[in-house]
Amino acid sequence: MISESFAEGSSWIHGIDPRLRATGAVAYAVVVAVSYDFKALFVALVLSLFLALSARLDWRAVGRRLMAPAVFLLLLWAVLPWSYEGDALAALGPLTVTRQGVTLCAQISLKTVCLMLAFMALVATMTVDTLGHALNRLRLPDKMVHLLLITYRYLFVIEQEYQRLVRAMKIRNFHPKTNLHSYRTYAYLVGMLFVRASERARRVHNAMICRGFNGRFVSLREFPPNPRNQLFAIGFSFFLVLLATLEWMK
Structure with missing residues (x-):
């Protein structure tokens, strides 16, 4: 991506x-x-x-x-x-x-x-993660840096979920057309993508808390x-x- x-x-x-x-x-x-x-x-x-x-x-x-x-x-x-x-x-x-x-x-x-x-x-x-850690060293707000790094990391995950849903639609012989059924199907696709992204975010947040996340990412990069x-x-x-x-x- x-x-x-x-x-x-x-x-x-x-x-x-x-x-x-x-x-x-x-x-x-x-x-x-x-x-x-x-x-x-x-x-x-x-x-x-x-x-x-x-x-x-x-x-x-x-x-x-x-x-x-x-x-x-x-x-x-x-x-x-x-x-x-x-x-x-x-x-x-x-x-x-x-x-x-x-x-x-x-x-x-x-x-x-x-x-x-x-x-x-x-x-x-x-790389994006290097940029994020550089911005963190420049004393930018931690929330902005975390948002950049997490968005970069999970864009690929959301893209994989999207591809999985699209393959499921093709397996069920879906062919997009300019009709109400196609519009409704794409609306379901977007809705399911948001639902799965929200569920993944909840699981990731719980996993980070279980691992002792204290609001800061520790970087091993040195400049x-x-x-x-x-x-x-x-x-x-x-x-x-x-x-x-x-x-x-x-």
Whole structure:
């Protein structure tokens, strides 16, 4: 269900402390999101490409993950340039393309690509459980971390229950159609899935209490100090300051 192919690499990005990567990704997202100057956005694009290359990501997988935002961006380019008020740039029949509309589309497109590449290089290169324990070390609320880790763990269990119910429907010769029987059957499927998920949650909760769960997950993961962590922190902070300076100088 959840692909973690990027987390299996051995680049120097993979060796950086997950806490630094998570913090850097959030700070980078904030800076890029509030940037509108094209110089700053192009510098951010170069930095994102550098991070993706350094993480040795599979570019075919990167392309597949960029398809979803690409569809959104195509819709944006199809609507916003002629519906946004501003100075006329070109006329396509009865439609007028505005300079401000094209500029806004370009800014949104650059921001989307920058953030997607950066998060794939910094966050997708760690497993979900590593991310959860890193967030816990960053003093995020325990309940949020527990919710992330348990959701990640039991999504696969719920998916197995769903597949079991679907197989049972197929064994009983169910063929989906656009009729009331099919709608009722799918409603029963969703209801049974919730019932089984609730029952599994109750059993898991009781099992955790029996094992002495006191509200905290004990992690055996260690994030030892590494000289590359300091270099990454200094270099990444420099680029964040550079982006902020370019935007401020605008």
